[in-house]
Amino acid sequence: MTYDPNTPANINEYRTVWQRKMRNNFVAIKDYQQVDHYEPDFEESDLRGKHRKLSLPAVADPTTASDEQALYQKDVSGTKQLHARNVSSGAIYQLTATNKLNQNGLTLSAAVVFDGNGNILSTTGNSPKQLAYNVASVTIATADKAHYLITFSTVLATDDYLWITQGHNIGAFNTGFFNPARAGLLQVSPNSTYTDVVKTGSLSLQALSSTGVLLDQDTMKQARLSVEIYEVV
Amino acid sequence: MTYDPNTPANAQENIDVSQPKVTTNFQQLNTLFAIDHYAYNDSTASLRGKHKAVRLVEQAADPSTAADELAVYSKEISGATEIVWRAPSDGTVYQMTSAGALFTGIKPVAAVNWQDANLPTLGSQLNVASVSLATVSGREIYTITFTSALSTANIFWSVQGFASSGACYGRVAQGSYATRVNTSQIQVEFVDGSNNPVNPIGASVVIWEAQ
Numbered sequence: 001m002t003y004d005p006n007t008p009a010n011i012n013e014y015r016t017v018w019q020r021k022m023r024n025n026f027v028a029i030k031d032y033q034q035v036d037h038y039e040p041d042f043e044e045s046d047l048r049g050k051h052r053k054l055s056l057p058a059v060a061d062p063t064t065a066s067d068e069q070a071l072y073q074k075d076v077s078g079t080k081q082l083h084a085r086n087v088s089s090g091a092i093y094q095l096t097a098t099n100k101l102n103q104n105g106l107t108l109s110a111a112v113v114f115d116g117n118g119n120i121l122s123t124t125g126n127s128p129k130q131l132a133y134n135v136a137s138v139t140i141a142t143a144d145k146a147h148y149l150i151t152f153s154t155v156l157a158t159d160d161y162l163w164i165t166q167g168h169n170i171g172a173f174n175t176g177f178f179n180p181a182r183a184g185l186l187q188v189s190p191n192s193t194y195t196d197v198v199k200t201g202s203l204s205l206q207a208l209s210s211t212g213v214l215l216d217q218d219t220m221k222q223a224r225l226s227v228e229i230y231e232v233v
Numbered sequence: 234m235t236y237d238p239n240t241p242a243n244a245q246e247n248i249d250v251s252q253p254k255v256t257t258n259f260q261q262l263n264t265l266f267a268i269d270h271y272a273y274n275d276s277t278a279s280l281r282g283k284h285k286a287v288r289l290v291e292q293a294a295d296p297s298t299a300a301d302e303l304a305v306y307s308k309e310i311s312g313a314t315e316i317v318w319r320a321p322s323d324g325t326v327y328q329m330t331s332a333g334a335l336f337t338g339i340k341p342v343a344a345v346n347w348q349d350a351n352l353p354t355l356g357s358q359l360n361v362a363s364v365s366l367a368t369v370s371g372r373e374i375y376t377i378t379f380t381s382a383l384s385t386a387n388i389f390w391s392v393q394g395f396a397s398s399g400a401c402y403g404r405v406a407q408g409s410y411a412t413r414v415n416t417s418q419i420q421v422e423f424v425d426g427s428n429n430p431v432n433p434i435g436a437s438v439v440i441w442e443a444q
Contacts (some may be wrong), residue, residue, distance in 0.1 A: 003273035003281075005260040011249045025259055025273075028281075032266075032273050035282030050302070055283040057271075062286040069307050069316050069330070072286035084330060087314045091333045104334040105359040106341040106439070160346045160356030162437045164391045185402065185426075188395035194348045194435045197395075210426025212399025230439060232344060232357035 003028040056082070063089045071095075097233040098157065109161060110134040110152050110229040116207070116220030118148055134229075146207035146215040147189065150227060155200045162230040163188065163198075167207055167223060185210065186225050203229070236261040289316060297323050305329075331444045339389060343379050343419075343440040350397070350432035366432075373430040374406050376420050377438060383416040389441040390414075394423045394433030401431050403438075 003025050008018035030039045036055055038047040056073035058080060064070045070085040081102075082095040100107040113121045113131035118138040122128040134153045141147040167186030189197045189204040190212070197204040207215045207223065234257045241251040263273050269288055271280040289307035291314050296304045304319040308326075315336070316329045328336045345364060346356035353364040353375065362380045366373065392403030406413050406422040413420045421438060423431045 003259075003263060005263040005274065006256060007259050008252050008256060011252045022255070022259075028273050029262065032270075032282030036270070036284055037282075046299070054287060056286070057280060057283060059285050062288065064288060065290070067291040067314055068288045069314055070286045070288045071316070084316065086333055093333045095335060101335055103337055104340040104342065106344055158357060162344050162346055162357070162439050163393055164437070164439065165393060185400050187393065187401055188435060190395050190398050190401065198435060208400045210400055212425060230341070230344065232359045 003032075061085060061089075061092055094233065098231075102233050105233050106162070106230045107233060108133065108228065109156050109231045110150070111227065112138060112150060113224065113226050114138045114148070116146060116217060116223035116225065121224070140217060141189075141204060142214070144217050146217050146220040146223075148205045148207075148225070150203045150205065152201055152203075152229075156229070156231060157200070158231065159195065159198050159200050160232075161198075162232075163203065164226075164228040164230075165205055166226045168225070186227075203227070234261060236265070295319055295323075295326050334444070336444055338444060339441040340444050341439055342383050342388070342442045343377070344438065345377060346435075346437050348435050350434050353436075371430065372406065372422055373432055374420050374422055375436075376418055378418045379416075383440070383442060385442060386411070386415050387443075388414065388419075389443075390419065391437070391439045392421045392423075393438070394431070394436035396423070396425070396431045396433050399431075400426045401433050402426070403433070403436065 004021050007021040007025055030041065033039045036051060036053055038050050038052060040048055042048050058074050059072055061074070062070045062072055062085060064085050064087055066088045069087060071082065073080055073082055076094060081097060083092055084095055085092050094102050096102055097107050111133045112135040115121060118140050120135070120138055121131045123131065136151045136153040139149050139151070141149040165186045165188070185208050186205055187208060189206045192204070205227070207220050209215055236258055237254055240254045240258055266272060269284055269286055271283050271285060273281055275281045289305070292306050292308050295308070296306060296319065298304045298319050298321050300322050302321060305316065307314050307316050310328060313332065315331060317326050318329055319326045330336055334340050341359060343361055344359040345361040346358070347353040347364055348356060351366060353366060355361070355364060360380045362378045365376050367376065390405065392405065394401045394403045401423050403421060403423050406420040419440065423433050423436070425431050
């Protein structure tokens with residue numbers, strides 16, 4: 001069935017012809033409206049005309065008036081990404097990248113909060129949520145030492161990523177940040193090459209004293225450790 | 234041509250009057266629906282009814298929302314048209330965009346990863362033109378120069394590194410703030426636990442601005 005906007009074609013068109021064409025048009029309007037909207041005869045009348053979803057096949061950059069923004073999708077290096085265009089056909093900015101939100105050029109690629117024994121922490125309450133994003137596990141890499149291997153659930157696109165690692169240790173708070181035994185410094189593991197410790201599938205971290213000594217796991221048992229990984233879009 | 238919802242006007246309207254009005258309505262329905270959608274008669278049948286783009290005309294008032302729906306629309310915020318969304322049940326309105334970026338309260342404005350202790354080889358970078366190393370009064374100062382100047386020197390920063398051995402603290406280099414941090418560059422350094430300069434074999438610096 002095809003929608004025919006020139007219905008009736010003219011005053012001389014037979015009634016049986018234009019009646020069929022009109023009926024086809026009404027059915028087509030309903031069918032195509034309900035692709036992304038609630039159709040005109042949807043059973044719940046207060047939903048009629050509202051959106052069900054947005055299906056956005058790739059298009060060229062749309063024009064925008066002085067008081068409107070546009071959301072649309074276009075290809076970026078062969079992948080489909082959501083874009084927005086500013087008012088007055090202005091600046092175009094990419095909202096998504098590699099299936100994540102694009103925060104002005106960076107995407108959050110992994111994050112985790114864990115304790116000094118490598119246990120990933122969770123929120124409290126009735127529906128605890130694990131404090132991890134794209135992190136499959138945190139394991140002790142060297143027995144009895146505060147040496148942690150963060151393994152990503154999905155490998156990252158590059159090992160040239162950005163990392164932010166922060167450590168807190170209750171001992172450090174009590175006795176001063178530069179207490180040699182409990183510095184609370186969490187950093188990418190030293191005594192290695194970059195490629196040995198910063199990988200697309202994992203990141204090796206160590207809690208060190210201010211003199212660079214790898215701390216014992218027991219020393220860090222009350223610690224809270226926070227890691228964020230970002231990639232450049 | 235204008236869509237006329239009162240077509241035919243009544244049962245007595247002559248067919249020669251109704252016919253062009255009905256035709257106009259079918260044409261207008263198709264034309265207007267095609268503004269942000271694929272038309273009812275698009276040549277690719279599988280696209281009909283889908284969206285081409287969603288142009289959100291600035292709304293003077295926040296739309297109401299039922300208990301099980303969200304609304305996405307645009308409104309003026311600080312003189313600019315921004316995309317917002319409203320929570321169910323006429324709930325809180327949340328800003329989604331700000332000056333050409335997703336609105337998350339703060340936004341990254343520069344970032345760089347580098348390897349190699351003495352001659353930084355840049356890895357991935359955002360708005361960073363170069364990283365250079367100079368020894369100044371016994372300190373190892375890394376100058377990160379931005380490609381485009383930041384809008385303010387009042388930034389948030391994270392400076393991280395790791396050395397071939399031992400502890401490695403990353404920080405903004407010692408000195409006056411105005412000397413070390415401005416809209417064109419930031420100078421950072423890395424030290425061990427005794428405050429001695431360290432050249433990291435890998436480093437990560439991220440800069441944010443408030444939105």
